[in-house]
Amino acid sequence: MAPVRTCVGCRRRAPKALLVRFASLRGTLTLDPAGLLPGRGAYTCPNAACFERAAGRRAFTRTLRQAVEIPPGISPEG
Numbered sequence: 455m456a457p458v459r460t461c462v463g464c465r466r467r468a469p470k471a472l473l474v475r476f477a478s479l480r481g482t483l484t485l486d487p488a489g490l491l492p493g494r495g496a497y498t499c500p501n502a503a504c505f506e507r508a509a510g511r512r513a514f515t516r517t518l519r520q521a522v523e524i525p526p527g528i529s530p531e532g
């Protein structure tokens with residue numbers, strides 16, 4: 455079975471392949487579509503609304519269990 459993850463914006467569960475992974479790179483939230491960064495990841499749907507909601511609720515910090523800076527211009531939309 456395909457692995458399932460939860461979008462930290464809308465809380466919907468979806469196959470991992472349909473979500474976008476973010477991880478912390480030295481304290482900065484970083485898009486990690488290939489899943490190359492080590493450590494915990496946070497996933498959102500590939501749309502800005504879910505990303506903005508997650509950022510507004512500090513869901514990345516909570517999910518990644520560390521303070522992360524969200525750089526301007528970062529977006530899950532390809």
Ligand SMILES: [Zn+2]
Pocket residue numbers: 461462463464465466498499504
């Ligand atoms: Zn979502």
